[in-house]
Amino acid sequence: MSEFAKYHALGNDYVLTDPAALDGADLPTAARLLCDRRLGIGGDGLLVGPVGPVRPGEPVGLLLFNPDGSACERSGNGLRMFALHLMCHYGTGPRVVLHSAAGDSRVEVLDADAGLTRVGMGTPSFLSADVPVLGMPARAVARPLAVDGRELTVTCLNNGNPHAVVSMPPGGGPATPELARRLGPLIAGHARFPNRTNVQFLTVLDRAAIRIEIFERAAGRTLASGASACAAASAARELGLVDGHVEVHMPGGSVTVEIDGAGAVTLTGVVQPIVFGRFSRTLRAALGVRDLATKQAATWGNV
Numbered sequence: 480m481s482e483f484a485k486y487h488a489l490g491n492d493y494v495l496t497d498p499a500a501l502d503g504a505d506l507p508t509a510a511r512l513l514c515d516r517r518l519g520i521g522g523d524g525l526l527v528g529p530v531g532p533v534r535p536g537e538p539v540g541l542l543l544f545n546p547d548g549s550a551c552e553r554s555g556n557g558l559r560m561f562a563l564h565l566m567c568h569y570g571t572g573p574r575v576v577l578h579s580a581a582g583d584s585r586v587e588v589l590d591a592d593a594g595l596t597r598v599g600m601g602t603p604s605f606l607s608a609d610v611p612v613l614g615m616p617a618r619a620v621a622r623p624l625a626v627d628g629r630e631l632t633v634t635c636l637n638n639g640n641p642h643a644v645v646s647m648p649p650g651g652g653p654a655t656p657e658l659a660r661r662l663g664p665l666i667a668g669h670a671r672f673p674n675r676t677n678v679q680f681l682t683v684l685d686r687a688a689i690r691i692e693i694f695e696r697a698a699g700r701t702l703a704s705g706a707s708a709c710a711a712a713s714a715a716r717e718l719g720l721v722d723g724h725v726e727v728h729m730p731g732g733s734v735t736v737e738i739d740g741a742g743a744v745t746l747t748g749v750v751q752p753i754v755f756g757r758f759s760r761t762l763r764a765a766l767g768v769r770d771l772a773t774k775q776a777a778t779w780g781n782v
Contacts, residue, residue, distance in 0.1 A: 488556035489731030490702030507548035514546035545697030553581035553639030555705020562586035581639030642710035654680030663694025702731030712736035
């Protein structure tokens with residue numbers, strides 16, 4: 480019986496494990512070790528769940544951690560991975576409500592074989608106090624931010640996590656990975672963001688397509704991010720640059736973001752399993768988990 484799984488969404492990879500498989504472990508410490516790409520399994524985050532029983536019609540709880548061990552409120556890709564995992568290995572149906580620190584999210588598996596999944600991400604807030612971002616007017620839309628001797632134009636929002644969307648100047652071309660690596664950490668840790676922030680560098684291609692580079696506050700530059708894709712599309716919509724159906728192109732691939740008239744966001748894209756396995760004796764000892772030889776770690780079927 481497996482103790483962990485690893486999934487990815489366009490190269491944005493997560494380790495998944497049942498809480499029983501980490502019985503006795505300090506979860507933030509476990510997240511740092513399991514996400515380590517040399518000493519652990521490697522990933523952009525850790526999903527621990529289901530938390531509590533899985534009952535038809537009831538929300539399923541899960542805990543999300545960043546690779547530095549900090550808590551993650553919501554991950555658009557992580558939620559979609561977890562929904563596919565629940566359907567395939569816990570016997571849930573194609574529709575499930577997942578409960579994380581950011582609240583409830585409705586997820587639907589559209590095609591299990593292809594990994595095509597959809598998640599409702601709610602309606603983001605552009606209010607400075609909700610992001611939070613300091614020293615900006617009530618609505619943090621198209622505001623100046625001084626970084627590294629230059630003035631950037633940012634739109635800040637919270638869709639379960641804080642985001643700062645940087646609008647690239649017209650005619651200047653899309654952001655490069657080098658730019659994201661250089662300015663990303665300076666923006667993510669800027670004094671105006673007391674909780675730090677995720678960063679997206681936005682280039683609008685047309686009314687139905689955008690391109691972004693991503694720097695996550697706890698994972699660094701990533702190939703893809705569901706919450707970031709939604710944040711960038713919402714910002715572009717708020718700025719009047721796109722319509723309600725947006726293809727978001729990222730280094731790892733593309734997802735579809737739909738925004739209704741009230742601003743509510745739906746994310747659709749593909750997630751895929753990579754590997755299922757068991758912790759080695761040395762890794763189990765490093766994690767500090769209790770001996771699992773005399774009990775089942777999870778109800779994962781025969782994976």
